[in-house]
Amino acid sequence: MSQQMLDVLLAPESRQKAAEEQEQLRKVYGDRIVTDPALVTFYWGKQLENSVLQQLQPDDFSEDGQHLLQRLSDAYAAQARFTEAAEFAASDEQKETYRKYAAAIAHAGERQCSCPSVIKYPLKDNAKGLQLESLGDVLRVFDGERVFTLRACRHCGAISAFVNA
Amino acid sequence: MPENFTQLAEWKLTEGYISAIMRGIGGDHMARGSENAQVTGTGLTRASRAPLLVAGKTGSRIFFNTDQSYAGLGTAALNGSGSVFNVKSLLTYIGTGQLNFAGAAIPGVLASSTLSFIKKAGGFYVPGPTTGPFQAGHAQPSPPTIFANDTPAAGHTQMSGAVVVYIWRVSSIDGQPSLASYASNILVLSGQDVIVQVPAADANAQDIWGIGVVKVGFEEFGVGYQLPTSIGGEVKEADLTTINGITRATEISWSNGDLFGADLIPDRAFPPPAGDFAGVMMDTVWLDSAGIIYIGDPGFIGSFPPKNAAFAPEAAVAYLAAGEGVTVRFGTTRIGVLYYVGGSPAIEYRTVIENQGILYPQNAFLGYQGRICAWLGRPTVLQLSGTNFEADFGYSNRVAEFDTWASQQTANKPITGFYDGLGQYECWCLGRQIFARHAPTGKWNAPENVTDKVTGDIVAGVPVNLPGIGHAGYFSCSNGAGALTLYQYDAGTGSVMKIQTSEFSRMNYGGDVTMIMSEGRADNTSHPVRIQLVSDYNDGAPIDDPLEGEPEQTPTDTGTQSFTLREPNAIDAAGKHAVLVTMTSEGGDCGINRIVTYGSTEEVETR
Numbered sequence: 001m002s003q004q005m006l007d008v009l010l011a012p013e014s015r016q017k018a019a020e021e022q023e024q025l026r027k028v029y030g031d032r033i034v035t036d037p038a039l040v041t042f043y044w045g046k047q048l049e050n051s052v053l054q055q056l057q058p059d060d061f062s063e064d065g066q067h068l069l070q071r072l073s074d075a076y077a078a079q080a081r082f083t084e085a086a087e088f089a090a091s092d093e094q095k096e097t098y099r100k101y102a103a104a105i106a107h108a109g110e111r112q113c114s115c116p117s118v119i120k121y122p123l124k125d126n127a128k129g130l131q132l133e134s135l136g137d138v139l140r141v142f143d144g145e146r147v148f149t150l151r152a153c154r155h156c157g158a159i160s161a162f163v164n165a
Numbered sequence: 166m167p168e169n170f171t172q173l174a175e176w177k178l179t180e181g182y183i184s185a186i187m188r189g190i191g192g193d194h195m196a197r198g199s200e201n202a203q204v205t206g207t208g209l210t211r212a213s214r215a216p217l218l219v220a221g222k223t224g225s226r227i228f229f230n231t232d233q234s235y236a237g238l239g240t241a242a243l244n245g246s247g248s249v250f251n252v253k254s255l256l257t258y259i260g261t262g263q264l265n266f267a268g269a270a271i272p273g274v275l276a277s278s279t280l281s282f283i284k285k286a287g288g289f290y291v292p293g294p295t296t297g298p299f300q301a302g303h304a305q306p307s308p309p310t311i312f313a314n315d316t317p318a319a320g321h322t323q324m325s326g327a328v329v330v331y332i333w334r335v336s337s338i339d340g341q342p343s344l345a346s347y348a349s350n351i352l353v354l355s356g357q358d359v360i361v362q363v364p365a366a367d368a369n370a371q372d373i374w375g376i377g378v379v380k381v382g383f384e385e386f387g388v389g390y391q392l393p394t395s396i397g398g399e400v401k402e403a404d405l406t407t408i409n410g411i412t413r414a415t416e417i418s419w420s421n422g423d424l425f426g427a428d429l430i431p432d433r434a435f436p437p438p439a440g441d442f443a444g445v446m447m448d449t450v451w452l453d454s455a456g457i458i459y460i461g462d463p464g465f466i467g468s469f470p471p472k473n474a475a476f477a478p479e480a481a482v483a484y485l486a487a488g489e490g491v492t493v494r495f496g497t498t499r500i501g502v503l504y505y506v507g508g509s510p511a512i513e514y515r516t517v518i519e520n521q522g523i524l525y526p527q528n529a530f531l532g533y534q535g536r537i538c539a540w541l542g543r544p545t546v547l548q549l550s551g552t553n554f555e556a557d558f559g560y561s562n563r564v565a566e567f568d569t570w571a572s573q574q575t576a577n578k579p580i581t582g583f584y585d586g587l588g589q590y591e592c593w594c595l596g597r598q599i600f601a602r603h604a605p606t607g608k609w610n611a612p613e614n615v616t617d618k619v620t621g622d623i624v625a626g627v628p629v630n631l632p633g634i635g636h637a638g639y640f641s642c643s644n645g646a647g648a649l650t651l652y653q654y655d656a657g658t659g660s661v662m663k664i665q666t667s668e669f670s671r672m673n674y675g676g677d678v679t680m681i682m683s684e685g686r687a688d689n690t691s692h693p694v695r696i697q698l699v700s701d702y703n704d705g706a707p708i709d710d711p712l713e714g715e716p717e718q719t720p721t722d723t724g725t726q727s728f729t730l731r732e733p734n735a736i737d738a739a740g741k742h743a744v745l746v747t748m749t750s751e752g753g754d755c756g757i758n759r760i761v762t763y764g765s766t767e768e769v770e771t772r
Contacts, residue, residue: 002487002489002490002535003488004549005487005491005502006488006504008549008554009502009504010506011552013552014552015506017515018513018514018515021516022475022513022514025477026476028476029457033457033471034438034471035471037435040435040436040438043438043439044300044302044304044436044438047277047279048300050277050278050279051279051298055273055275055298063294064294067368070367070368071300071369073368074304074367074369077304089365090368091365094365097307121351123327130351130353132351136308136347136350136351138307138308138347139305139307154350154351
């Protein structure tokens, strides 16, 4: 039965019918699709948070419990809730990184260092060297209201956040 | 022997149960009033064996066949919805309700709108840090920090020029990568190689980092290529080390020639959105989110590029995997099909039946030889008519009782279908009643009343492979509280079978029924065989078995036999009568083969 069905469905006229239906439906529902990775990650993080909170038991200090807290940290980070992500992060380095991200978002739009806006790299085969904007993209995140681009200074490593239009 | 003594009627009961038929036109079927009698492959009717309690197992509110067994969602208190399936040897699920496998709850694992999975360890699905449950997909990581290394280790290449590095998360459990990070800081190398420092791994089963690079000299404006694994393109989290005082580091080097033919860094590994249903077809996972069907990238469980979405005109109620490459999607007013086409997106959707649908996921199931059975106001089977899909309503037109079912079903008492491969029955249940259709012959069993055999209403069913035996029909019952009880269909210790024949009707003829001969099979010598006569449609007051209470009423042997002759001497019954046989079985072969009535006939004068 399934082979017969497949044969019918794969026939050119059937696929044409399917394509026409999809074209119609895309017009109606197409704008419901989230295509921005920052938004996709945000919603994924929200699901992860719900899923972890469902499993988390109070005062669970077992290996399972610690693992769930790490996952909760991942979930908050995916939602740009870096202060909470830092609280549950497993390592000090990760806590520090999330705190930097949180501080940057708290001062979104402000560069967090006073380094030059351009950085030059000497190149052997080019006397002018390589000249780039000193801020490089690190992450794009969505906090439920705004999309931020986190950018790192190529001079000093400071993280700044800028709201996307 | 009275004058005009003759054979009046003979029934062999070869046509199964028929209630949607005019009375008085005869027929070799079981009529209304029959109960707990089954059609069998031998052509004989048999008493239902009744449900068998599957001890030590718990039921579910919806079932799925997966991983050579069965899984389910939901408890007595909380309904289940969604999907459970196996992909890459992982039990994968989405929806609502407690996750159960092989009749046991997986402790603490509840389905949600998150596509999740749990890994089998030692033959069992047990939650834990290395087994999950984990969520399909990964978040994009922050970029790495890279450092020039003046003293490349043995086997590494000295590089000169500007470079950047990308990283992405990978889980060895499902092989799933994340989207690649943004580019690292830029290094301009001069006879050096690269130390890559990566951020913390996620706790979502990530245990590997993928590494991507540009051609030397192309820095962040170059194309990102996956560094071949043979030269350090994948590093296990456990293998990260401290190099030159740089923690969580690995050393890499490459030449532009190494990147010839290399894949691009992952840019399609969008994690799955929230969904209601999901499944796998061939190598491709799909996920349905209120009618938007995200088609995954082939080979991956958590890569859902948004551009791969297909659309259905309404939210789904249930999905049925109908075989390789075909999955049927049921909505409330439309039935569609997901089918595998290969390439990317590898799956397409098409609506195939309009203005028909189901209300509850239990309303549809795979029946005999994998055909699709669905309650569309009454039981139907979906079929192809040329190149069109249609529901065959003739499938159930012998059973009038279905006319009253639709208004009775609720989410907690759904019309539930399942297939029992042992008897080849397609079973349709409402509450504590089961109508089963013997699929090879298309004949219906008499309704099975399991009220005194089960703990509550039937809420879900599934065929379960019993090694060496076959696929038995299992179903769960709920009384709204406590555990869901699981039963095997037609495997119990017997039932009280009633077979009422069709009416023998000669209309304008009278006469007496003087003799009833019957042949059948008994599986015990404990219970009497009651043979009563229903005269003139008077179902409420059958004429007593003349042997009632007599020892001759009870068989003295088991097996096929002629039951003791009855001589009812029912005056004026010959013109219009049926026979009602009641037998109590003990789970063996018990049934009626043939019934014959004899008597006198007299023409009734009419004006």
